[in-house]
Amino acid sequence: MSFLEVREARKRFGGLTALDGASLSVREGSITGLIGPNGSGKTTMLNVITGYEKMDAGQLEFCDRRLAKPRPDRICMLGIGRTFQLTRIFGSLTLRQNLVVGSRAVPHARRRELYSPERLNWLLDFIGLRRLEDERGSSLSYGQRKLLELAIILAQDPKLVLLDEPAGGINPTLIGHIAEHIRELNRKGMTFLVVEHNMEFVMGICHEITVMQQGRDILTGAPEVVRNDPRVLDAYLGGALEDEPEEESASGSRGPAPAADPGESR
């Protein structure tokens, strides 16, 4: 019995097959990595889990419950939070206001505790942006936005957090800082599914890694296993994009968009 389970997910966008029977399993309490070359369907996978895209076929289970028609708001209320590759915060709201946006999703009994001023202060300290709490979200830098987006999710105290490229476009020190945050939260019992191109980051924090290629999961295993598997190297080199992470951090934003995420153009 698994925590999060995706079976044989299929998704087509017109003539393009984004997910071609991909399966994924996330163990409770783990940090699971999801890697693969651009266009392999990673973001689409997150989109179908969180209900931003409808699966054409396949099954989704969370906490032993079958989710027939996932919708973003319901998924969120079940305790699955996610961040986006291109961060999505609320530019016209202050940082503190940004943090309380998700308060509807938590059970009423816990709302007071989770959204108490002390906890919001703590979250702002956690991401190191307390002194900017009354600034508008639009005034933040890219890296700060990523941290704020993470804090918005953390405020809801989700069971499972899906991170879409948490290290993309972020300076190396901050990446280390984020990795530390993830590990610490994981120690407290939070489960993570991380989509990331930065191999060292993924290998460093993940307990288990699933590799995707052309809409299929080709391998699942511990970081050491994945690192040494020839198929993984093949998938990346075959995709002809070996220097992808550098390219993304240099541009400071999302790199070449995977063909399969029209759902993100809002």
Place this chain on the structure above:
Amino acid sequence: MTEGVLSEAGSSVTPDSVQRHRLPHRRPGAGFGVAAVGLAIAVAFPFVISNPAITSIGIFTLLFVCAASAWNMFSGLSGYIALGNTVFFGVGAYAIAIGAEHIHLRADDSVFLLVPVAGLVAGAFALPFGWLALRTRRHTFVVITIAFFFIFQLLAYNLGGLTKGAAGMTLPVPQWDPVTYNIHFYFAALIVAVATVLGAWLIHISRFGLELRTIKDDEDRARGLGVLTERVKMQAFVISGIFTGLAGGVYAYFVGSIYPPDVFVANFDVTIAIMTFLGGLGTISGPVLGALLLEPLQQYFTLRFSANGVYLIAYGVLFLVIIRFLPAGIVPTVTKGIRAYLRGRTERGMTVLPAAAPDQPDPLPTSRP
């Protein structure tokens, strides 16, 4: 700084935090003072100036304060530009006309008791209107709201049994002393306007208002965080309709006779939108200020050059000026200026805060790109 467990953090209550609002928002500042002075002036106005031509302008202005604020509640906060609010205005106007005719009310202040009913009827019409229109976004939404305006104008023309069609409807004319005649309507309009601004303020400080603004920023993201965007939009649309209906009700009783093209009129939406844009979209005082500036101007043009639409030329010019020089509107531009000035003064007066680099917390190089 990374001490503590997620769910532990809320357990202790420090004295400093008790005073904080549960929902954080920007402090109201001098807004209350300005509102109190403005209200005092508004109350004194008809007693100081008794010329009916001027008090009439006052009444129309207050009704537009109401209509523009009501429009801003939904469109200004959610970013959905609705151009069919004249539907609510017209429904409110017809509701009071039809109501007064059927109940045979005596023509005195008791007719004003129908104004809240007119608001509720307009709100009821907002339900199916919103249900259909809010399935769409952006440009499509704008076009659909305009289409609704045409549909309602046509209905008013053609449902002769109810609306008397093109012949229009007349309301009972009160036999008040000409000297104080306008004061009744003036205070009815003032109450409606104050209620609307109060409503706008309550929305602004509530979580509901916060959620409306998340829709403007990123609707899908808000939904993904558990904001019930469909419901929030619908509620705001209906509330906006109710307040606009109130203005329509007072308007109908004041002018005494209504015709389909007078109350279901495209200019209504253009006007309240320009008022709100001029004052500041999404602010409380913006639509109020916009109405206070533009409606007297329009009335003046009408008096001066008769009702030949010269004011439309002025509106066109003004609209260009707003877009070119004040794209954010008066209120946000001025507030920003004041804030920047105060900040500059504080920084010159005190020691500048150490500029801690936000992107570089504890260096923990576990990995590199």
